Amino acid sequence: MDGTWQHTTVLLNEAVDALVTKPDGNYIDATFGRGGHSRLILSRLDERGRLLAYDKDPEAISVGNAIEDPRFEIRHQGFAALRELEANSATGILMDLGISSPQIDNPARGFSFRADGPLDMRMDPTRGTSAADWLATAPVELMAEVIRDYGEERFAVPIAKAIAARRQERGPLASTSELAQLVAGAVRTREPGQDPATRTFQALRIFVNGELDELQEALKASLDVLQPEGRLVVISFHSLEDRIVKQFIARHSRDEVDRRAPFAAPKPMKLRAIERVKPTAQEIQANPRARSAIMRVAERTRA
Known part of the structure; x- marks a missing residue:
């Protein structure tokens, strides 16, 4: 369990x-x-x-x-x-x-950017839409809005554009490590000691679970x-x-x-x-x- x-x-x-x-x-x-x-x-x-x-x-x-x-x-x-x-x-x-x-430490739940796992993030994985499924089709403007409003992320637009470009070139994101690496490439600066993906993962978790x-x-x-x-x-x-x-x-x-x-x-x-x-x-x-x-x-x- x-x-x-x-x-x-x-x-x-x-x-x-x-x-x-x-x-x-x-x-x-x-x-x-x-x-x-x-x-x-x-x-x-x-x-x-x-x-x-x-x-x-x-x-x-x-x-x-x-x-x-x-x-x-x-x-x-x-x-x-x-x-x-x-x-x-x-x-x-x-x-x-x-x-x-x-929930954070089990990679299978998809909440953590520190370990590779499926990009899920649902509190109840038997209901609703996973983060991966939502990111596969969400418009750039909506992704940027979610990442900005729920993650207080000032690089929300570059991150959203990077997600859209990635899915067009190589298909949708499927794992937490893929998302974390993509976000790290789009975030230019970050507070000392904070992973570049922290705010984006927070935003998606809040949004996916309402x-x-x-x-x-x-x-x-x-x-x-x-x-x-x-x-x-x-x-x-x-x-x-x-x-x-x-x-x-x-x-x-x-x-x-x-x-x-x-x-x-x-x-x-x-x-x-x-x-x-x-x-x-x-x-x-x-x-x-x-x-x-x-x-x-x-x-x-x-x-």
Whole structure:
């Protein structure tokens, strides 16, 4: 299943400490991964507590199905499925937006530019379109837009043109190493210590999996699903995600005034921002993949 690829959960104790306020509560791990947060949440619950987890990845579902605990349930769905839950049904919702180390480290998944593998990048390889299939037909303008907007890559146009030229000359890209080499030839400069392909691979992964759209849907659903005083805990790993989370919490942490009816009473705020947490130097030293993580915590108001 996971072979030798192991995963170290980022901000493990900090996230669960912020999330679990009642041992008999109903909690949601919206991104199960390899279950680090879920196992610790279960250890904090009493016999009346419940934990529902979601994940798109069939390998994650296999890991979750091995947990023999009557208080636990896992569903093979993305976390936008939160919208299907009953209103005011959750004491806390955790969203860990990072991809798991086994996904990155296993070349067969196609997420990494460091090892050769099929150019897939789907969280759920049984559904949707792979990165290779999309790159085989996407117009130059659309490829450049995706790489620029989701990867914040300033060389998006040269990269898109290089992909188009390559598929015209020798056929579509099929492997991660082919894409990484092509991007390296199109990117003229890069920050010290960063591989030239980093931003392009990030962009394609986000696009192929619809990650930002799903995040926005899940955040919106959380407002209905959370009980009053229920906690929302979100761990982000890059600026695009964190910006969405930060703006969402800020927008719902103030009274909403309808400018079309300036004399009407404002709608009361729905969230209260609690804290912003980053990994300690010790955690980053032990797990360098934690270095970009930011955790934001908010609480549902009684409005």
